[in-house]
Amino acid sequence: xxxxxxxxxxxxxxxxxxxxxxxxxxxxxxxxxxxxxxxxxxxxxxxxxxxxxxxxxxxxxxxxxxxxxxxxxxxxxxxxxxxxxxxxxxxxxxxxxxxxxxxxxxxxxxxxxxxxxxxxxxxxxxxxxxxxxxxxxxxxxxxxxxxxxxxxxxxxxxxxxxxxxxxxxxxxxxxxxxxxxxxxxxxxxxxxxxxxxxxxxxxxxxxxxxxxxxxxxxxxxxxxxxxxxxxxxxxxxxxxxxxxxxxxxxxxxxxxxxxxxxxxxxxxxxxxxxxxxxxxxxxxxxxxxxxxxxxxxxxxxxxxxxxxxxxxxxxxxxxxxxxxxxxxxxxxxxxxxxxxxxxxxxxxxxxxxxxxxxxxxxxxxxxxxxxxxxxxxxxxxxxxxxxxxxxxxxxxxxxxxxxxxxxxxxxxxxxxxxxxxxxxxxxxxxxxxxxxxxxxxxxxxxxxxxxxxxxxxxxxxxxxxxxxxxxxxxxxxxxxxxxxxxxxxxxxxxxxxxxxxxxxxxxxxxxxxxxxxxxxxxxxxxxxxxxxxxxxxxxxxxxxxxxxxxxxxxxxxxxxxxxxxxxxxxxxxxxxxxxxxxxxxxxxxxxxxxxxxxxxxxxxxxxxxxxxxxxxxxxxxxxxxxxxxxxxxxxxxxxxxxxxxxxxxxxxxxxxxxxxxxxxxxxxxxxxxxxxxxxxx
Ligand code: GCU
Numbered sequence: 122x123x124x125x126x127x128x129x130x131x132x133x134x135x136x137x138x139x140x141x142x143x144x145x146x147x148x149x150x151x152x153x154x155x156x157x158x159x160x161x162x163x164x165x166x167x168x169x170x171x172x173x174x175x176x177x178x179x180x181x182x183x184x185x186x187x188x189x190x191x192x193x194x195x196x197x198x199x200x201x202x203x204x205x206x207x208x209x210x211x212x213x214x215x216x217x218x219x220x221x222x223x224x225x226x227x228x229x230x231x232x233x234x235x236x237x238x239x240x241x242x243x244x245x246x247x248x249x250x251x252x253x254x255x256x257x258x259x260x261x262x263x264x265x266x267x268x269x270x271x272x273x274x275x276x277x278x279x280x281x282x283x284x285x286x287x288x289x290x291x292x293x294x295x296x297x298x299x300x301x302x303x304x305x306x307x308x309x310x311x312x313x314x315x316x317x318x319x320x321x322x323x324x325x326x327x328x329x330x331x332x333x334x335x336x337x338x339x340x341x342x343x344x345x346x347x348x349x350x351x352x353x354x355x356x357x358x359x360x361x362x363x364x365x366x367x368x369x370x371x372x373x374x375x376x377x378x379x380x381x382x383x384x385x386x387x388x389x390x391x392x393x394x395x396x397x398x399x400x401x402x403x404x405x406x407x408x409x410x411x412x413x414x415x416x417x418x419x420x421x422x423x424x425x426x427x428x429x430x431x432x433x434x435x436x437x438x439x440x441x442x443x444x445x446x447x448x449x450x451x452x453x454x455x456x457x458x459x460x461x462x463x464x465x466x467x468x469x470x471x472x473x474x475x476x477x478x479x480x481x482x483x484x485x486x487x488x489x490x491x492x493x494x495x496x497x498x499x500x501x502x503x504x505x506x507x508x509x510x511x512x513x514x515x516x517x518x519x520x521x522x523x524x525x526x527x528x529x530x531x532x533x534x535x536x537x538x539x540x541x542x543x544x545x546x547x548x549x550x551x552x553x554x555x556x557x558x559x560x561x562x563x564x565x566x567x568x569x570x571x572x573x574x575x576x577x578x579x580x581x582x583x584x585x586x587x588x589x590x591x592x593x594x595x596x597x598x599x600x601x602x603x604x605x606x607x608x609x610x611x612x613x614x615x616x617x618x619x620x621x622x623x624x625x626x627x628x629x630x631x632x633x634x635x636x637x638x639x640x641x642x643x644x645x646x647x648x649x650x651x652x653x654x655x656x657x658x659x660x661x662x663x664x665x666x667x668x669x670x671x672x673x674x675x676x677x678x679x680x681x682x683x684x685x686x687x688x689x690x691x692x693x694x695x696x697x698x699x700x701x702x703x704x705x706x707x708x709x710x711x712x713x714x715x716x717x718x719x720x721x722x723x724x725x726x727x728x729x730x731x732x733x734x735x736x737x738x739x740x741x742x743x744x745x746x747x748x749x750x751x752x753x754x755x756x757x758x759x760x761x762x763x764x765x766x767x768x769x770x771x772x773x774x775x776x777x778x779x780x781x782x783x784x785x786x787x788x789x790x791x792x793x794x795x796x797x798x799x800x801x802x
Contacts (some may be wrong), residue, residue, distance in 0.1 A: 122572055124309055124581050125608035126238075128169030128245060132612075137171060137249045141185075142221045145175040148190020148198055148233075155230035155349040158311075159189045159237035166241040185221035187240075189233050192226045206255065212316065213257035216240050220251065228257075231316065231349030238312040246607045256592075259551040262434070262477055262506050262561025263315050263591040264353060266399060267568070268322040271329050278570075281322050282512050282650075284519040285576040286569030290320050294328070296337035304344045306568060311348035313588020317396035318345065319353035323438065324407065327357040327364035330384055339391040351396035353436070354388065356424065358400065359408035371413040372423040385427035397434035398424050399479070403464075404441045417441065417464055418471035425473035434559060435473070436506065439465065439480040439496055447664040456676070456684030457664025458484035461496045470502050477504045479563050482532050484686070485665060487515050488641045489632045490528075492698070492708055495689035497549050498537045504557040507532075507550055509590075511583045512567035512575070515642040515650050516631060519577040521771045522745065523631045524624035526586035526598035533594045538693040547594035562591035577767055578760050581609065582624060599625065616755050619748050623768075626741050633738025634778040638721075638730060639711030640667055640675070643782055652774070653781040668714055669789055674727065675710035687712055706730075717790045728786060732794040735783050739775035746772055 131137075147160035164175045167187075178186060188195070192206060192215075206215045209228035214236030217224040225240055227233030239256065268281040269288040278287035278297075289302040297303075310318065320341055321329060328334070342352040361367040361380040370377055388395055402420050403409025410420030421437035428435055442460035461484065472478070478500055483491025487510045497505060509529060510516075516523045533547040539554070548554040550561060564587040568574040575581055585605045589596045599621065606612075606620045635653070636643040645654035646661045658667045667674055677683030679699050687698040697703045698712045706721045717728035725733070745768040753761060783799040793799070 122305060122574075124574065125242075125585055125605055126309065126312055127608065128166045128241070129611070130172065131170055131245065131247050133247075134171045138173070140220050140249050141167065141171055141173050142187040142223050143173065143176060144178040144186035146178055146186050146188040146190075148188065148194035149230065153347045155234040155311075155347060156190050156194070156227075158347045158349075159225070159234040162234075162237050162241060163187055163189060166245070170241075170245050187223040187225065189225040189237055190227070191229055191233055195224075195226055208257075209255065210257040211261060212314070213255065214239065215253075215255045217253045218251050231311075234311055234349050235314055242312075242604070242608060246604065247612065258314060258592050259547075259594060260561035260591070261559055262317075262436075262504075262563070263588070264317040264319060264396070264436070264506070264561070264563045265310060265315055265511075265566045265587075266319045266323065266353075266355075266508075266563055267566060268324075268512075269320060269567075270322050270324075270326070271334075272326045280567050280569055281324065282514045282565075283567040283569050284512065285567065285574055286571035289568065289570055290341060296334065296340060300340060300344045302570060303341055304348075306574075307345045307348040307350045309574075309584070310350055310588070313585060314592040315588055316349060317351040317353045319355055319396075319399045319436075321355045323355050323399060323401035324405075325355040325357040325401070327360035329354075330360060330364050332387070335387055335391055338388070342392040342395065346394070351394055352392055353396040353399055355399045355401070357408070358402040358410070358420065360384075369413075370408060372410050372415050372419045373413075378423065378426075381423060382427045385424075385431070385433070389431045389433075393431075395431070395433060397428055397436065397475075399436045399438070400424060401438045401440065403443070404438070405444060409441075411443075411464075416468055416471065418468045418476075421476045421478075422471075422473045425476045429473070429475055432475075434475050434477055436477045436479050436563070437472075438508070439478050439494075440486075440508070441465075442664065444662050444664060447662060453677070454684050455664070456678065456686055458676075458678065458686045459684060459689065461494065462499055462689045465496060465499060468503075469500050472503045475559070477506050477559055477561070479506045479508050481508045481510075482529075485641065489516060489628075489635055490637075490639055490641075490707055490711070492639075492690075492711060493532055493535045493537065493546050495537075495686075497546060498539045498544065498691050498694075499689075501539070501555045502557075504552070504559045505549065506561045506563045507546065508563045508565065509587060510565045511587050512565055513580065513583075515644055517635075517771070518651050519575050519580045520767060521631060521742075521774065522577070522579045522623060522627045522768065523583075524579075524586075524598070524602065524627045525583045526590070526596075526601055527625070528628050529586070529590055530596075530598050533590065537691055539691045541691075541693055544691070551594065562587075564591070573763070578609075578764050579620070579624065579767075581605075610756055610760075613755055616752055619752055623745050623748055630738045630741035630775070633734040634742065634775045634782070635738075636782070637734045637738075638675075638706060638727065639708035641665060641711075643667075653778045653785075655782055655785045667710070669786075671789060671791070673714055673716050674786075675714040676712070677714035678712045683712075683714065717786070717792055726792075728790055728792045729795055731786055732783055732796070732799050735779040736798065739772075739779040742775035743772045 149156035214232040225236040403411040425435040537544040643655040646657040678686035680688040
């Protein structure tokens with residue numbers, strides 16, 4: 122339950138005693154304030170790690186004390202003490218350690234709490250030397266989205282694409298009486314710098330607007346507040362009709378506008394610090410402004426305006442497409458990947474300043490490999506956030522280990538070359554590239570009541586890494602992992618080596634056995650997005666296609682002959698993807714339709730690459746259980762067994778992936794595997 126916040130004793134704790142604080146000065150002791158939470162964590166943390174008992178003290182200048190609070194609180198309490206702190210941004214913090222004298226000061230209370238968690242993380246990793254550091258978040262939006270259902274016809278507390286058990290928030294269409302787990306979740310999130318949680322599914326149910334349920338939502342906000350986490354809320358666009366009894370939900374209709382203002386007023390009366398709304402509209406059958414021929418901006422602004430007097434944000438999702446209009450058989454140029462840019466075309470200067478457009482990292486849907494969504498290069502006057510998915514919907518659903526940080530790093534480092542200038546995705550998201558003010562990060566997390574949170578111990582590195590990337594895109598996936606392993610398991614050299622090896626190999630291995638060369642994850646598209654089913658990847662109404670036939674495969678997304686998607690990118694990138702020679706192999710089939718015999722840059726044919734990659738990827742997964750077994754006795758039995766069970770399963774399932782996919786393409790193409798393996802096992 123405590124994940125990386127175990128505060129387990131470190132080796133040689135005794136040796137450090139002399140350098141540790143013995144007193145604690147909390148600059149705000151009001152119960153429920155983030156600073157008092159920080160004080161509690163420090164007591165608990167230093168107690169657990171070193172066995173020291175911090176004596177609470179009101180003495181502001183205690184020599185051997187850890188002082189925690191905001192910069193303003195510190196100067197108020199110590200008017201004669203001069204401190205020199207580099208500039209702190211909202212939620213930033215400064216830590217200064219000189220022996221047992223530790224000062225943790227935040228720009229605000231939340232920053233102080235982040236600083237306390239950061240300090241504890243360092244000492245838990247054995248770092249007790251003197252240091253001074255300042256850390257500021259790169260972006261103000263560092264949210265997580267839970268896809269928890271509030272009403273789900275019989276299956277109580279379900280979570281859409283949740284693989285870690287029932288909702289920690291909802292049960293039987295109501296908010297849980299006991300919100301202990303919600304509080305523990307908030308604690309974990311605060312420790313990695315997350316500042317808001319949208320608690321209900323983007324496919325939202327309108328009934329949550331019932332006054333009694335709004336009251337209960339406020340209970341969740343109360344549980345979050347001591348951790349500096351704000352509550353966000355998903356809306357159903359048709360609520361004025363479904364819930365409010367109006368005849369319309371047209372965003373320009375006066376009665377609809379009043380309806381939403383009233384909802385917002387009612388929510389803020391109960392939750393004055395609410396973060397804002399998240400809206401999925403006009404997508405996958407959900408209602409939205411397009412129903413009334415209004416623009417997406419009309420839709421987003423409707424909510425944004427109601428939030429302005431409360432400083433709330435309206436996060437509007439760019440995941441907009443109409444699956445009813447997608448027909449592969451008739452239209453070679455139909456392409457779901459084009460939808461977002463088309464729908465947002467011409468809207469860039471139309472959004473209210475408190476709208477953030479939340480864009481999935483790729484143009485389709487959380488696949489194992491996608492190019493960065495071209496929409497990031499089109500919205501230049503609008504704040505944007507990237508939507509990452511910690512819950513591994515298409516990536517093994519936590520039954521497979523897939524450490525996602527290396528994938529995120531590639532995406533965030535990708536340079537879109539807008540106007541032929543450096544335009545890394547991370548610089549768009551931190552606001553620097555286009556001077557946007559409220560950009561950032563959203564992560565779909567979907568934890569549940571399972572004591573592992575996500576259903577798998579090793580999957581928690583993804584949540585940890587998400588927080589680190591949302592704080593700073595300069596983070597390094599391997600360093601994050603090392604930190605996480607030390608905090609979650611131990612700093613034993615073998616433990617570090619084995620978990621690092623498994624995790625760092627896991628994404629490439631999964632890509633190899635589940636769908637490579639940019640073909641997408643070849644999972645079953647109709648039933649749950651799990652397990653191999655390449656046949657389901659064509660002819661489906663969801664627009665996730667491979668266009669595989671007896672001789673050829675791949676989506677032609679070129680301008681000259683295909684869906685034109687390559688042309689949605691800024692010119693340098695567009696010409697790279699337009700041309701088969703300059704398209705990287707790992708996105709070849711995303712952008713081009715080629716014969717199975719097409720030669721890759723490696724010299725192999727597409728089909729042989731498929732065969733080999735599926736063998737290679739599953740061979741890597743076969744090594745995971747053995748590697749893990751070498752840790753027997755070094756990891757507590759419960760976690761050891763839990764992880765081993767899953768790794769054995771993954772090794773087996775990777776063979777199923779390998780053989781189903783390879784056999785499928787052998788049957789389709791009739792081209793045998795050069796090495797004679799496929800079909801002969
Ligand atoms: C995916 C996912 C859905 C989800 C949708 C979204 O398609 O499978 O469950 O509702 O994304 O992000 O809105």
